[in-house]
Amino acid sequence: MQTPLEENPMSSSDPSELDDEIDYRRVHRSQHPQGSVVRFGSTPFGDGGFTVIAGPCAVESADQIDETARIVADHGGRVLRGGAFKPRTSPYSFQGLGLEGVQMMRRAADNHGLPLVTEVMAPTAVEEMADLVDAFQIGARNMQNFDLLKAIGASGVPAMLKRGFGTTLREWLLAAEYILAEGNDQVILCERGIRTFDEATRFTLDLAGALWAQRETHLPVIIDPSHATGKPGLIPSLVQAAVAAGLDGAMVEVHPEPESARSDGDQALDPEQFAELMQRLERVAGAVGRPLV
Numbered sequence: 049m050q051t052p053l054e055e056n057p058m059s060s061s062d063p064s065e066l067d068d069e070i071d072y073r074r075v076h077r078s079q080h081p082q083g084s085v086v087r088f089g090s091t092p093f094g095d096g097g098f099t100v101i102a103g104p105c106a107v108e109s110a111d112q113i114d115e116t117a118r119i120v121a122d123h124g125g126r127v128l129r130g131g132a133f134k135p136r137t138s139p140y141s142f143q144g145l146g147l148e149g150v151q152m153m154r155r156a157a158d159n160h161g162l163p164l165v166t167e168v169m170a171p172t173a174v175e176e177m178a179d180l181v182d183a184f185q186i187g188a189r190n191m192q193n194f195d196l197l198k199a200i201g202a203s204g205v206p207a208m209l210k211r212g213f214g215t216t217l218r219e220w221l222l223a224a225e226y227i228l229a230e231g232n233d234q235v236i237l238c239e240r241g242i243r244t245f246d247e248a249t250r251f252t253l254d255l256a257g258a259l260w261a262q263r264e265t266h267l268p269v270i271i272d273p274s275h276a277t278g279k280p281g282l283i284p285s286l287v288q289a290a291v292a293a294g295l296d297g298a299m300v301e302v303h304p305e306p307e308s309a310r311s312d313g314d315q316a317l318d319p320e321q322f323a324e325l326m327q328r329l330e331r332v333a334g335a336v337g338r339p340l341v
């Protein structure tokens with residue numbers, strides 16, 4: 049079998065020079081100069097519109113996820129997010145409801161006519177979750193879990209690949225390349241902030257990097273200002289910046305009662321804040337001639 053580098057028509061034939069060449073050839077913009085449209089269920093990304101994904105950090109109960117799905121759908125969100133397998137920094141923090149949480153989320157999404165995206169952490173869980181989800185989230189901490197990338201590639205289920213907070217743009221694109229190399233081209237990229245010397249915001253949103261990735265690849269690119277900033281007050285403006293800049297969408301955390309959330313409550317928008325964000329977004333999207341999906 050040829051390695052991707054050997055197949056790469058853009059590579060030099062001198063192996064000593066290969067590292068500097070474009071070795072993410074399947075995701076490279078030259079493959080689809082007009083850009084790819086990726087669908088989570090029937091919701092498109094990359095068709096020129098701006099797509100909003102919203103939901104709680106974690107699925108906490110059937111009522112909580114159903115209520116959030118209602119809020120998301122009512123205000124124009126087009127995909128429900130929520131974690132059931134949570135990658136927590138501390139082993140003593142809430143780890144998520146597991147498969148039962150995914151099932152609750154499936155029911156909530158169906159009740160409100162939304163597709164869902166949820167994180168999968170273990171390659172072995174891909175198969176059991178495949179029929180329950182519309183898309184897999186690959187979290188920042190798993191961006192270079194290559195067995196996971198291969199399993200999701202082989203599953204054919206659409207994927208949202210978050211950028212690792214300590215990874216380069218090239219490493220991010222190569223992680224996406226792993227999924228496409230298995231025959232799955234339904235991939236969107238999500239910039240969620242990288243770690244820098246600054247601590248005023250939770251991470252540093254690399255908006256320029258997101259724009260670079262959108263130009264360099266044919267994949268839709270969205271931002272996650274919730275994890276990038278950790279600050280609800282900054283989230284609406286960054287979503288507005290994303291639509292004005294031509295990015296393909298945004299993912300934000302929304303919780304019916306942020307004060308009682310079991311994870312990331314400090315950064316969650318409450319229902320009123322989410323409604324206001326969507327109104328502000330609509331105004332800017334209209335001003336720059338871009339429809340909301």
Ligand code: PEP
Pocket residue numbers: 105131135186187188189210240275
């Ligand atoms: C999340 O989206 O809930 C999450 C854990 O994000 P990240 O992997 O970007 O930290």
Ligand code: MN
Pocket residue numbers: 105106275301311312
């Ligand atoms: Mn979160």
